[in-house]
Amino acid sequence: MIRRRFVQSALSLAAPPPSKTHIVSLSFDDGFKKSFYKIAEIHESLGLRACLNVIAIGHTAQFDIGRLSSGGANTNVPLGGFDDWNKLKRRGHEVMAHTYDHARLIELPLAQAKELIDKCTAYFERNLEGFKTGESIYSFAYNASNAELDEYALSKYLGIRTRGGAVNPLPPRRRAGCVSFGPGNCDAFVAAEIDKFLASAGGWFVFNAHGLDEEGWGPMSSAFLTSLLTRLSKLPHVELLPVGAVLQREAKLKL
DSSP, rough: OOHHHHHHHHHHHHHHOOOOOEEEEEEEEEOBHHHHHHHHHHHHHTOOOEEEEEEETTTTTTTGGGGGGGTTOOSSBBBBOHHHHHHHHHOOOOEEESSOOOOOGSSHHHHHHHHHHHHHHHHHHSSTOOOOOGGOEEEGGOOOOOHHHHHHHHTTTSEEEEESSSSSOOOOEEEEBBBBSSOOOOOHHHHHHHHHTTSSOOOEEEEEEEBBSSSSSSSSSSHHHHHHHHHTTOOEEEEOOHHHHHHHHHHHHHH
């Protein structure tokens, strides 16, 4: 009896700790150059990886910056290019596809919408170092998709991020729902949503942010992002991960 208790105790000590009950992904869209470097720096200061989603042709003269404007949001600021995204990826951050040209695909004929997904994929394969579609996330512009578009994107990508509630179930599914807030500062909204999530039984919380301070639709302040990540990183039941990292880990667990 004593030996059995000893063996059970030793096994319990050797067992891995229980998994985190609450996963948080702050998913930043569009590719505002100044903001994205700052987002990366804030994450790096805490030993974290940023979740950055960029528009394929956002840095080119043919891109219509007006597609990012809504309700007075300050979007007339420079977007980065793939030199920037490759630098940030080399620094360990997650860089994923946020459409070819930020079109609202649900307003287009299905064939045209699928063609734009394919053009986005091809552009990333040519220009983003180490990009593999089957290991990547496609984040819909405006979080606007439908069943047909979801199915098409999921036939190519590991996962998608689109409309839905902020809290996704665990284990995670390949379709990640999220919430957003704008056009004004999103700090108070995010703080309230995070507090509700932390008081819940758990799951996977995904918030769709954009730029920092005065950049983008529904900007988040740099000070708030720093304080939020600092707070969450100290909670033993919380894990801070990019969207792709969550689904890549799940895919490996299923192998």
